Amino acid sequence: MxxxxxxxxxxxxxxxxxxxxxxxxxxxxxxxxxxxxxxxxxxxxxxxxxxxxxxxxxxxxxxxxxxxxxxxxxxxxxxxxxxxxxxxxxxxxxxxxxxxxxxxxxxxxxxxxxxxxxxxxxxxxHMTGRTVLDDEGLETRVPLLARQLVAIHAVRPTERPRECVALTTADTVVTPEGAHAAAWAAAIDVIREPAPPYEGRFLHRDFQPGNVLFGAVSSGPAGARITAVVDWAAASWGPADLDVAHCSTNLALLHGPRWGLRFSQAYEEAGGALAAAVSERRYWLVRDALACSEEVRTVARVWREAGRPELTERAVEQRLDAYVTALMDAPG
CATH class of the missing domain: 3.30.200.20 (Phosphorylase Kinase; domain 1)
Structure with a gap:
């Protein structure tokens, strides 16, 4: 995808x-x-x-x-x-x-x-609320995002959507200039392997802060609440790990790699179930991060237009490199 x-x-x-x-x-x-x-x-x-x-x-x-x-x-x-x-x-x-x-x-x-x-x-x-892409209040929003994604994965539609398709391959990955070459080579090797087996779930398939609307129930970031999840054009059936990985990549690029690494934990704390094996979790996290490499320019432009002028193409590439390197350095 x-x-x-x-x-x-x-x-x-x-x-x-x-x-x-x-x-x-x-x-x-x-x-x-x-x-x-x-x-x-x-x-x-x-x-x-x-x-x-x-x-x-x-x-x-x-x-x-x-x-x-x-x-x-x-x-x-x-x-x-x-x-x-x-x-x-x-x-x-x-x-x-x-x-x-x-x-x-x-x-x-x-x-x-x-x-x-x-x-x-x-x-x-039309749904009320607004997207929030700022760093302020992120500690409050990440658990809300995780709980919302768990609720989406709990939906059991009468008619299943199409099976998810990941279009990125080892040959289409775009390694950023100056990236950690060994880490990216190892990451590309990860997605050369067949996808791990999984138990299917109802996926949004583009769940990330840009597709979540927030409203405030009280003053300040601590009063934030999710009012809507929008843009369901990629709804699919597949592993919960893939939706988690996609949101993780976006958080890493918007707010820094540590937030991408944090989201899987937040999802489990909210009651979500991910792949049991560390290697299987890594597969999906790496696959989505590498998929982003093909669209850095477009994503960076949209975020700048949405009020994050510091997220230049180069800045997003650097965060992506740091995130991929962190994924490959993680134990397991």
Whole structure:
């Protein structure tokens, strides 16, 4: 699987008329899925995604009340090839999550093959909260992330999503300039081996701070709470270790390698079960870290745009190198 199908940010809005306008066929499709007397009264572009156009639609009712929906449309030619798969996965995941207690958007409608819209699209409810990528309050947020991931893995959908696929191979890894050569060579050798056996779980497959929304129940970071988990386009069936590894990599690059190493422990403290053998855990951690090597430039750009200007491509590469080296130096 690619490193980050779409880190969703639901907090940064613009309302430029041209950019925010919904295309005619898509607008007609949206209108068919509204309640009697409702209409779209405002549209806003949501920034921060990589693969899709995201818009927040304010829906007005006859009594003057409003509610918000989110429209995701795949437009870029490169991503259109996978739009049917991604939107199908997301629609299936949102349907499976309804009533589970996992805070996720509710599915309103999906048009994965653009049968009605100009481009493949999905309409869902808007979730409150914001992404938090700052270092402050991390001690509080990491256990919350771990508990939320345990809850996701406890979901037992009636229909399983597709089995997870890891696209990174030993030949596609991009070793950063100046990296610890011996550590990276050893890490690449790890993923040359067959994947360990595992007990399947329902996976988000892109669970990381950019896809988790937080709200505050009191002043200060200590009052943080998770209000939503978004971007389910990569939902899969596979080992819990893979979701844990993906969040670990993101924490390592956002906040430093020690936080990536800490997340597996937090997951177990929250009641999650990982592979019994240290070598098997390492396999998944290393595989996801090496997958990130192929998309450092994109990930660093998204994080800078989200308010972390110090995370240059070089800075992220250095943190990735330190994290991979730490994984390979760990006992076992």
């Amino acid at each position: 690619s490193y980050a199908p779409e880190p969703a940010r639901f907090g940064r809005l613009t309302n430029r008329e041209g950019a925010a306008a919904v295309r005619p066929l898509t607008l007609a499709w949206v209108n068919r899925h509204l309640e009697n007397g409702e209409r779209v009264v405002r549209t806003e572009v949501l920034h921060g995604g990589i693969t899709a156009e995201m818009r927040r639609l304010t829906i007005g009712a006859r009594d003057g009340g409003t509610r918000d929906l989110v429209l995701r449309s795949f437009v870029a030619p490169f991503h259109l090839e996978r739009a049917e798969d991604w939107l199908g996965r997301e629609a299936g995941a949102l349907t499976a999550l309804a009533g589970t207690g996992v805070p996720a958007p509710a599915l309103v409608a999906a048009d994965p093959v653009a049968a009605h819209c100009e481009y493949p699209s999905l309409l869902m409810t």
